[in-house]
Amino acid sequence: MKLLNTAVRIFRRDLHSVGIIGAPFSKGQPRDGVQLGPDVIREAGLVKKLEGQGCVVKDYGNLIFEDVSNDEPIGRTKQPRVVGLANKQVADAVQRVKNDGHTCVMLGGDHSLAIGSIHGHAAYRPELSVVWVDAHADINTPLTSPTGNIHGQPMSYLIRELCTKIPVLPNFSWIKPCIAAQDVVYIGLRDVDPEEQHSSHILKHLGIKTFCMTEVDSLGIAKVMEQMCDHIFSKIKKPIHLSYDIDALDPSVAPATGTPVIGGLTYREGIYITEYVCQTGLLSAVDVVEVNPKQAKREEEARFTANVAVDLVLGCFGRVREGSHAADYKIPDP
Numbered sequence: 001m002k003l004l005n006t007a008v009r010i011f012r013r014d015l016h017s018v019g020i021i022g023a024p025f026s027k028g029q030p031r032d033g034v035q036l037g038p039d040v041i042r043e044a045g046l047v048k049k050l051e052g053q054g055c056v057v058k059d060y061g062n063l064i065f066e067d068v069s070n071d072e073p074i075g076r077t078k079q080p081r082v083v084g085l086a087n088k089q090v091a092d093a094v095q096r097v098k099n100d101g102h103t104c105v106m107l108g109g110d111h112s113l114a115i116g117s118i119h120g121h122a123a124y125r126p127e128l129s130v131v132w133v134d135a136h137a138d139i140n141t142p143l144t145s146p147t148g149n150i151h152g153q154p155m156s157y158l159i160r161e162l163c164t165k166i167p168v169l170p171n172f173s174w175i176k177p178c179i180a181a182q183d184v185v186y187i188g189l190r191d192v193d194p195e196e197q198h199s200s201h202i203l204k205h206l207g208i209k210t211f212c213m214t215e216v217d218s219l220g221i222a223k224v225m226e227q228m229c230d231h232i233f234s235k236i237k238k239p240i241h242l243s244y245d246i247d248a249l250d251p252s253v254a255p256a257t258g259t260p261v262i263g264g265l266t267y268r269e270g271i272y273i274t275e276y277v278c279q280t281g282l283l284s285a286v287d288v289v290e291v292n293p294k295q296a297k298r299e300e301e302a303r304f305t306a307n308v309a310v311d312l313v314l315g316c317f318g319r320v321r322e323g324s325h326a327a328d329y330k331i332p333d334p
């Protein structure tokens with residue numbers, strides 16, 4: 001039985017075919033450096049380590065984003081034209097990776113890129129559930145945002161029930177809300193703006209599910225993940241889009257990020273989430289965003305944060321802590 005289990009697990013691990021897109025984009029927020037995320041995550045050995053655990057990997061490289069001159073704010077919303085344009089590119093790239101048959105990994109970049117990533121994913125699989133792991137809800141609308149930064153708003157453009165609340169923005173007209181509130185789950189919240197909280201009260205009535213850090217503390221991460229799955233799989237089993245903001249983790253674990261918030265997930269809780277989502281067999285796309293090496297106080301912090309980002313991706317694709325080396329691993333001769 002043990003042997004059979006192992007064989008099944010190795011077989012399932014070998015099935016992972018991963019398509020990586022780098023999205024070196026920072027204009028959904030004001031801090032320089034988050035555009036370096038894709039490169040530092042790759043430099044931490046992402047591709048080799050995925051292959052080492054038996055994945056087949058295709059790296060599509062980095063997207064090249066065009067600049068937009070005179071990108072004046074619309075109301076409070078900053079740099080809408082360049083964000084809208086970049087996200088259209090991300091959406092097309094994610095759709096292509098899905099068409100090619102891979103599980104998509106989008107390396108950000110700031111979290112505004114989830115607009116394109118989820119939209120492109122939904123163009124391929126119209127029925128999705130979204131697992132949003134973050135200190136923040138990122139569900140401000142352009143009208144409620146206290147900062148005007150679009151990385152604090154992506155969910156508001158995607159949720160169908162909110163579409164009447166969204167004003168028209170330049171280069172945003174291609175975005176069609178494609179996610180139902182009841183198909184969204186949040187994990188790790190601990191810094192929610194007043195208006196976001198208000199609108200998530202409404203969303204709670206519409207069926208959005210949130211596990212803030214208080215729930216992580218009271219239930220434990222294992223129960224959180226069980227209940228998360230009960231919720232998203234209560235009707236039909238939809239493919240999962242996992243949108244992982246590195247700032248969901250505690251700043252002691254992932255310090256190199258633009259909006260760190262104390263009191264976050266431990267390394268083990270963060271990894272457990274990925275292992276659990278992997279085990280559902282329904283993971284279809286992952287974003288890893290907001291790694292910003294320039295926010296590190298020391299070089300070591302930047303390297304550490306990138307390594308953690310790599311470990312999250314590995315957890316999504318079959319890494320188990322008991323060991324998950326490729327099936328064809330040969331023990332070296334003495």
Ligand SMILES: NC(=[NH2+])NCCC[C@H](N)C(=O)O
Pocket residue numbers: 110111112136138140145146147148149151152153191192193245247259290
């Ligand atoms: N993806 C992030 N790190 N988002 C932080 C958002 C912070 C704040 N809630 C805002 O709307 O600006």
Ligand SMILES: [Mn+2]
Pocket residue numbers: 134135136245247248259290
């Ligand atoms: Mn965040």
Ligand SMILES: [Mn+2]
Pocket residue numbers: 111134136138151245
């Ligand atoms: Mn975020």
